[in-house]
Amino acid sequence: MGSDKSLCNGTLDVSVTKKFGQRVQKMVSEECPVKKRCSPRLRKIPEGKKPFYGPPRKASQQHPIDFITSDAAKLKSLLELHEKDAVSVAERKIKCSPTSCKPNLLKSMVTTLDASASCITSKEHSPKGGLETSDSATDKKSLDCCVTSYVAHTRNDKARVKKALRIYNKYYLHFFQEQGVCEYDGKQLAKHLDLKKEGICVRSIKRPDLKAISKMLEFNEVLYPTKRFGHLPGIDIGYQFYSRAEMVALGIHSHWLNDIDYMGESYSKMEEFKGYTFPLAVAVVLSTQCEDDLDNLEDIVYIGQGGNDVMVNKHQKMACGDLALKNSIEHCVPVRVVGGHRHTSTKGVSASGMLVYKYRLKRLQGQPKLTTNQVQCSNGRSSRVPIKAPELVCLDITEGQEDVCIPVINTIDDTIITGFTYTKYNQVLSNLSLPTNAQGCECKGNCTDPRTCACAKLNGFDFPYVRSSGGRLIEAKDVVFECGPNCGCGPGCINRISQRGIKYQLEVFRTSNRGWAVRSKDFIPCGAPVCEYVGELRRTNELDNVSENDYIFEIDCCQTIKGIGGRERRLGDVSESVSSQLDEKSMNEGEAEFCIDAGRVGNVARFINHSCDPNLFVQCVLSEHHHLRLARILLFASDNIPPMQELTYDYGYALDSVVDNNGTVRTLPCHCGTSDCRNRLY
Numbered sequence: 001m002g003s004d005k006s007l008c009n010g011t012l013d014v015s016v017t018k019k020f021g022q023r024v025q026k027m028v029s030e031e032c033p034v035k036k037r038c039s040p041r042l043r044k045i046p047e048g049k050k051p052f053y054g055p056p057r058k059a060s061q062q063h064p065i066d067f068i069t070s071d072a073a074k075l076k077s078l079l080e081l082h083e084k085d086a087v088s089v090a091e092r093k094i095k096c097s098p099t100s101c102k103p104n105l106l107k108s109m110v111t112t113l114d115a116s117a118s119c120i121t122s123k124e125h126s127p128k129g130g131l132e133t134s135d136s137a138t139d140k141k142s143l144d145c146c147v148t149s150y151v152a153h154t155r156n157d158k159a160r161v162k163k164a165l166r167i168y169n170k171y172y173l174h175f176f177q178e179q180g181v182c183e184y185d186g187k188q189l190a191k192h193l194d195l196k197k198e199g200i201c202v203r204s205i206k207r208p209d210l211k212a213i214s215k216m217l218e219f220n221e222v223l224y225p226t227k228r229f230g231h232l233p234g235i236d237i238g239y240q241f242y243s244r245a246e247m248v249a250l251g252i253h254s255h256w257l258n259d260i261d262y263m264g265e266s267y268s269k270m271e272e273f274k275g276y277t278f279p280l281a282v283a284v285v286l287s288t289q290c291e292d293d294l295d296n297l298e299d300i301v302y303i304g305q306g307g308n309d310v311m312v313n314k315h316q317k318m319a320c321g322d323l324a325l326k327n328s329i330e331h332c333v334p335v336r337v338v339g340g341h342r343h344t345s346t347k348g349v350s351a352s353g354m355l356v357y358k359y360r361l362k363r364l365q366g367q368p369k370l371t372t373n374q375v376q377c378s379n380g381r382s383s384r385v386p387i388k389a390p391e392l393v394c395l396d397i398t399e400g401q402e403d404v405c406i407p408v409i410n411t412i413d414d415t416i417i418t419g420f421t422y423t424k425y426n427q428v429l430s431n432l433s434l435p436t437n438a439q440g441c442e443c444k445g446n447c448t449d450p451r452t453c454a455c456a457k458l459n460g461f462d463f464p465y466v467r468s469s470g471g472r473l474i475e476a477k478d479v480v481f482e483c484g485p486n487c488g489c490g491p492g493c494i495n496r497i498s499q500r501g502i503k504y505q506l507e508v509f510r511t512s513n514r515g516w517a518v519r520s521k522d523f524i525p526c527g528a529p530v531c532e533y534v535g536e537l538r539r540t541n542e543l544d545n546v547s548e549n550d551y552i553f554e555i556d557c558c559q560t561i562k563g564i565g566g567r568e569r570r571l572g573d574v575s576e577s578v579s580s581q582l583d584e585k586s587m588n589e590g591e592a593e594f595c596i597d598a599g600r601v602g603n604v605a606r607f608i609n610h611s612c613d614p615n616l617f618v619q620c621v622l623s624e625h626h627h628l629r630l631a632r633i634l635l636f637a638s639d640n641i642p643p644m645q646e647l648t649y650d651y652g653y654a655l656d657s658v659v660d661n662n663g664t665v666r667t668l669p670c671h672c673g674t675s676d677c678r679n680r681l682y
């Protein structure tokens, strides 16, 4: 390893970032009944802030996704784009093993550092490498003008980051689904033609993550498509990514495979870069850094990307990314560093007698601290039974009804939860009878072919979910038709995702200004089902004069489909079987006929608070019967949700919609604490 003498004078300073509506209606007492209970979803929210509901038009109309054609050409264009800057990309791609080509979804908790400077070296470094540095740094022009120094982010910056990631996830899930169909078709074709016998292999198109990036490049949707040095607005120090592809979607590191991202020769032609030596590094992913090491990113010795050549040639070639880092030292430009990415292969750089370059990455001063809780995550499950601690109010609020324990934690005051009974399923009161069950599909075992499954037909000849991470909804729809009791398929069917119960380790915790709240100890991927809103099914008019109740959820599926009362329209082909329900007069009055009352009886969803910038969205689901007025209410993740982040959705109250008998508008201040807060729930 390098001695002090071998260290060059220049250092690469590094700045560190760790990678990483309900329509609950408040019913008030008789003295002060609510006159108007209108709760359109997400009215007047700026475009960039809308959670995952999709545009009013079909996504395919805006950016048609070609699900059928081979994506080889698109993939090629993606590779070519990077080849311009990274000569070794193609070579590396060919070399990579099938396992190392797998997307790292959920596995990489990457930490970004803004690195500036580097210091190089290595005991064994090649003298030819020319790494005696620092004097030359003073001779060269500083790139200050091109560097985004660390600045506080604006609301808009963060919204743009969120939007870009949602676009990425939407494409990713679409391509994931397409891959499933291709695999199914491939198998069917193979079976039909008996291709195996002929020795022909039918292969499906892989890598939905790369296809998603390719799509974003095609439609100019990558957030920072032009390479930039230093900090990128909207991406905090400590930001967590869940795949390399997400980083490409944002442009924080524009290569999905190479560890060093750099500006190639082509940048030398640009006016602002006149006088600089290219390539110049912009970002590094530390592939070998494991999650536990993420706190030690202040000062890292990094072995350049030539590591693989070392095994063959016994010395590292000073080229591409390695050369870019060397040039970065000389020009004193900052480099972003992302840590925590786990590679399946390791670089063989430890053998003695080999010549390697090492770079010291030092965190830039003045950045926010990287704290441990920013990278807290449980990829696996922690123990089912929580450890008894003074703040533990209740070991399991579900009393064993759910597959997971849901503890209640209070570190704020002495309050406990009373006056409520947990139930896993909606309770139907005696004055209400549910419609008869729908006929269902005739599939056997699992539903696999969306073209023949009767339930998939209702969803526009598609399954709304993909199998990724245990089942994820591709995008929010007017209504999702799931398989039900009369269907031929079994419980493992992909079209029953919302019926599988709670899978994430949720916990109820006390807040200082919003009462109880809910968070997850697990990471929840975008599109994953979190829980159903469960309680007593009631007619809304029954509740007009009840005493105060904060736990009423109106089932306004029909109103949402029609966009009544300012509700945001969603994607969806409303099937003929339900379109007749939309024409009924009562629906047009804008009021939901039924609601779910979780005041006395309910599940964990009743503790989920409102946020003006939520991480969950509401999805109406029909599984047993097909009556929109009695749809089930499910909550899905609208983003990748890091562990321990409060789970919230937009209650969707229209401001000034709650009026008492005297005509006085009632208000409730919002304490969601987001930068987008509208200050009032209603």
Ligand SMILES: C[S@@+](CC[C@H](N)C(=O)[O-])C[C@H]1O[C@@H](n2cnc3c(N)ncnc32)[C@H](O)[C@@H]1O
Binding pocket: 024, 026, 513, 514, 515, 516, 517, 550, 551, 606, 607, 608, 609, 610, 611, 669, 670, 671, 672, 681
């Ligand atoms: C369905 S409950 C949510 C759970 C509730 N916090 C509890 O302690 O049971 C809805 C009520 O929670 C409170 N709440 C939810 N979100 C809030 C927010 N962003 N700001 C202030 N209060 C909120 C309001 O009192 C609201 O009527």
